[in-house]
Amino acid sequence: MIEVQRFSKRFGENWAASDISFQVKEGEVFAFLGPNGSGKTTTLRSMVGLTVPTSGRILINGVDVRKFPRETKRFMSYLPQRVVFPDNCTAREVIDFFCRIRDLPPGRAEGVMQAYQFADLSGQYVGEFSGGMIQRLGLAVAALPDAPILLLDEPTANLDPQGVKRFREFIMHQKENGKTILFSTHLLHEVEQLADRVGVFVNGRLAAVEYIDSLRRTYRATTSIEDMYLHYVEKRDYERN
Amino acid sequence: MQGKTIYVIARQELTINIRNRWTLIFALVFGVLVVSIAYVGIMAEGFSGVQSFTRTSASLLNLVLYVIPLVGIVMGTVSFTGDKGSMELLFAQPLVRTEVMLGKVLGVFASIALSTIIGFTLAGLVVVLGNGPEGIASYLSFVVLALVLSLAFLNLAVLVATACRRKAKAFGIALFLWFFFVLFYDLMVLGSTLLLKGQTANRALFLSLFGNPVDMVRVATLIILDNVTIFGASGAALLRFLGGGTLSVLALIGGLCLWTILPLVVSHRLLLKQDI
Structure with missing residues (x-):
């Protein structure tokens, strides 16, 4: 409440x-x-x-x-109006970072990577992402803690x-x-x-x-x-x- | 406050900074300059060998006093005036603001320290191979002082970025501070002592030393290298007032610690009260 x-x-x-x-x-x-x-x-x-x-x-x-x-x-899980991630980090690193910050089990990161279709892109840098992919990564980060x-x-x-x-x-x-x-x-x-x-x-x-x-x-x-x-x-x- | 959260943020910040091309350029340029300076001793000593650690440290001093504060203040400003979206996302996580501040400071400092230590290690290897390890303790003390100087300027950048918020304004003030401490401060102090007389001028010179971390590192390094002849007026005043090298170095290290901690304490107080 x-x-x-x-x-x-x-x-x-x-x-x-x-x-x-x-x-x-x-x-x-x-x-x-x-x-x-x-x-x-x-x-x-x-x-x-x-x-x-x-x-x-x-x-x-x-x-x-x-x-x-x-x-x-x-x-709570919060998603700002304009989502920005470091250009020189991969999707995997971004998800892992928020996973560690929230002290979540590593398996949770894996599940979210799969669910938000980043499993095949895990080595690609965020700087190479399209706007839609960054939004998807933002939603993945928001969904990560299952808050x-x-x-x-x-x-x-x-x-x-x-x-x-x-x-x-x-x-x-x-x-x-x-x-x-x-x-x-x-x-x-x-x-x-x-x-x-x-x-x-x-x-x-x-x-x-x-x-x-x-x-x-x-x-x-x-x-x-x-x-x-x-x-x-x-x-x-x-x-x- | 949780150490683990600080560590996670510091690690992320270190990764981002290590991959930043400016950090790589700094590491490369600093390494090349430091090794070149160590090699110049060969020519200076008539190809009789690479110069000793003491002479290498003295030769590197000016480079360090110009470059290290600049790198600390620029990288600190870049990190703490980052994109609003990414800062919001970070601060919205289950953590306290102190953890974000300390984590980012440690991460940026680690990246500066890494680049600096690589440069110093390469130069050190050149000296050891050419001239043996004599004087290595002074050289290591010099490296530590250079790192403390970078931390002091990094924390000044944190203060400026926290107080200003806007990137352009923070950069302007940060670069002005670098200019003020590295180039203008000594001129200002020497100019003002011309207006004073005798003991008052000496006291002013002594106190002025603690108003500038760059001067403190310069004088402490020269005392450690036993190179009092090129001290300048403030260093001479310091020795006169404190009566010995050891006490003077301790006083300078104390002053440097204050310059490192105080900006961070003030930034922390500001950060707790302000909107992200």
């Missing part, structure tokens, strides 16, 4: 995230929806301890991420259609295995296809948290899900003014 309690983050004079609270249940797929700069990435990054909260706290299974980073991060919680920051940004398809299959597979998944996106159809619940981010605030089914029921008759999102944005702007 993930619990974000009154999380706020300020960069200089700007509040990137302000008073954000929500909970994510075990096995749930939760999407952060919002335009660029709405606070999705800041919130997601703070959940793995990359961003230090200005106030508030984040609990993973009741344990504070800030106070116990090692213990809480064992439950119960997956955090993915705009995973389909900059991907070609094949990469997007691969990512969706990855999410569905992880969901079937009972993983709790949080991902950020600004693509509404992605939320509709993959998420159970969505948190709508507008100007650094969490404007709403809704079940996808409930949203569909509410807005089906009159508007599209895009209109629903714009409704929240306008409502937020109205409240600010």
Whole structure:
């Protein structure tokens, strides 16, 4: 269970995230929806301890991420928006490195190499990889620890259609295995296809948290899900003014 | 803090750095220069043999004082201003930030040390084969001091990279620091002592020595090589104040340790508070 309690983050004079609270249940797929700069990435990054909260706290299974980073991060696997690996390392070395960092048995690396089709490419340097292969390696690294919680920051940004398809299959597979998944996106159809619940981010605030089914029921008759999102944005702007 | 995690990160960093062509170029150029300098002694001594360890160390000193700090500061900056995506992925693993910092420092230092030691070993072999092992202890002390100097500048680079975050800015400041300590500092100190008189000038010279790791290594090496005649004003002031070579070297080693540890302590404090 993930619990974000009154999380706020300020960069200089700007509040990137302000008073954000929500909970994510075990096995749930939760999407952060919002335009660029709405606070999705800041919130997601703070959940793995990359961003230090200005106030508030984040609990993973009741344990504070800030106070116990090692213990809480064992439950999580995070994939940044832009995945980068050292050019002069092979896929095998990258997987082995993360395997050793997480103290996983060597057999786990072997299994992931096979599952993500790197077994035949194990000697090839990452610098020779295509964008799609690097993404696949990123997903392999994310899947490596078999962590119960997956955090993915705009995973389909900059991907070609094949990469997007691969990512969706990855999410569905992880969901079937009972993983709790949080991902950020600004693509509404992605939320509709993959998420159970969505948190709508507008100007650094969490404007709403809704079940996808409930949203569909509410807005089906009159508007599209895009209109629903714009409704929240306008409502937020109205409240600010 | 877990030693195993630090070791895994250090090993990865060492692998990356060893495969980096700049490390290879440095190792090659440094090796060629060091061996060449050792051989120059043959001509200087009328082809009577390769020069001794003491003379080789003294000849290598200037090269070391210019090149080693530059390599330390550049490689440290490159490593600690790495791509955001890879840093995020690393820091998101179940570890604490201290482990990442120490692992990366050790890995980069190991790669610098490896390149440096190869160069020094080749030169050492040339000297041993030509002139025997006499004076090898001073030579080894000189190698250790060169390594400490590289670590001091590596840690300065870590501090700059942690404080600046942006690659271009960090590189600019790091190179300025190299220029300041290697080229400008002595001029500044000597210029300022012209404004002071007698004992005050001496005291200023003595204290100024501890403000620059490059000067500390230079003076400590010259004391170890028993080459006090080319000390310069700060070294002479040091001997006068501390009254002997051993005490002076110990004081300089203490100063170097501080220069090595303090930037890392400050970087660590910054790293714990900042966003990745």
